[in-house]
Amino acid sequence: MAFDNPTQELDHLDTLWFQIAGTLCNLRCNHCFISCSPENHTLGMMTFDQFLPHLQDAVQLGVKEFYFTGGEPFANRDLLKILEATLQIGPATVLTNATLFSRQVVTQLVSMRDASIYSLELRVSMDGFSSETNDPLRGPGTFKRIMRGIKLLLDGGFLPIITAMRSWPIERDEVELAEFKACLIDIGYRCPRIKLLPSLKIGQEALRDHGYSDYDYITKSMMAGYDSSQLICSNSRIVSARGVHVCPILVDQSDSILGTRLSSAKESFELRYQACLTCYQYGALCSNASSVGVNLETMRLSRSGPK
């Protein structure tokens, strides 16, 4: 079905993402929007040598912060070296399932965190506050392994951001959040940081629950009065082993690649995917800011550049 889709320009490359573990993950969550698993080689692991030129490009382009995702980033044996190099340049956030941490790895993370002037954020995916609520999504036994990983991070003085996909009706947010907080306080996380994410109805999640409807698209008329800085493609790009893609959500779509280097990936992007609608509706979807949904009346104070 053809829609009158708008296009979005890259205003400035504020945030650079790396699909550092490709689509390879030690878990096989049944809600993963890019269907990562131990066997999904659609996008491969990035090596340090593949990563470094993009980090150097990012400095030239004035990138503000860096995010690392996958797959599971800690399954990438070059990750610690990559993070160490990044933290000399800017802040870093790693999205992880926390099941591969050892005390030795956390000790190394503590060292590089303390040696940098920038923040190192660990964002831990956990989709329920108990084995009964988490494991059906992330796999048998994962709740205990995730909690062990969080505890190791807490012991290292980290304050991980716990992210959960909203697999319940939005009206239950308050109840669910209270349960998450209680289970985290139980293991010594005094003031837990929690970010709820809406479900992206693509990949495995489209099979688990349901996909988008035929009419779930952004149209040009919907952009009138909308603060487009809420859209990740207005301020970010993501690099994988294959090239530079428009955004982390569409990274496994073949036509999301805009170029091989950041300098050639500045072109505007047609918002033709249904998942673009979720980004439009929720804003701040991929960033660290705690978000249950953005009030669209806020954050509209963009100013034009100098004449």
Next chain:
Amino acid sequence: MLPEMQHLESKTQNAAHRIGVFGGVYSNYLALNALLKDSRAPEIQHLYCLGDLGAFGPLPDQVCELLRETGIPVIQGNYDNSVGNGLADCQCGYTDPRDNYFARVSYDYTFRHTNNDNKTWLRKLQPEIRIRVGPYRALLCHGSPRKTNEFLWETTTSDAFLDWLFERYDTDIIVATHTGLHWYREPSPGKHFINCGTIGRPANDGQTTVVYTIISADNAGRLKVDFISLAYDHERLAAEMASEGLPEEFIRTIRTGWWTTCNEILPAKERARGNY
């Protein structure tokens, strides 16, 4: 630029060698009074306010009146833009529900207690000021040069990004407030980013004092940035907040120096320095 901001234009004020900069007054007229009487202030050639006059504290008109009487140049913060234009919220940029709840309480109170004359004055405030400090070109703004409510935190703002801002906005010094936490960095030789802190509430450090900044250039052209810890009658402010029915959480911040709200927006390192 928003249509309602198109009449606003940057002004280049006169040059100086020693300026004082403060922001985030948040209705704390007692701290503003203390700043104006501060023994270190007479050496300052010009004082500048970087906006967000209301919020958090009691009786917002008092700060407006004081600033209008003194003629101190004031930049429009997101709060001032909202109150001045009668918007539905403060445009603070929070995304957490608890933060937004307290922002709502604070904004509703401030909007109700700001008179129409002050709202008109807030609406007309300028978005930025360009001055010279010694040999340096300085740009004073609220959040960042490109966005009034942008959070530029010390530990999530790369040197590369700051260098991009200096080049794009053609300046040597950028001074901002908005985050509420003061910091200073020279990412490249001769380029200086300064967050001047806020005088409206403490810097989440367990101290009841608040912070403003003195920026000076010596005869050799070297820049010096001093964060000034300012004491004021915080117990009186807390009592007035209580009598106005403002949230206990806000009052606790004034009395303890620890942020009890707006913590969810903090990056990891800034969050780890706080108490909540």
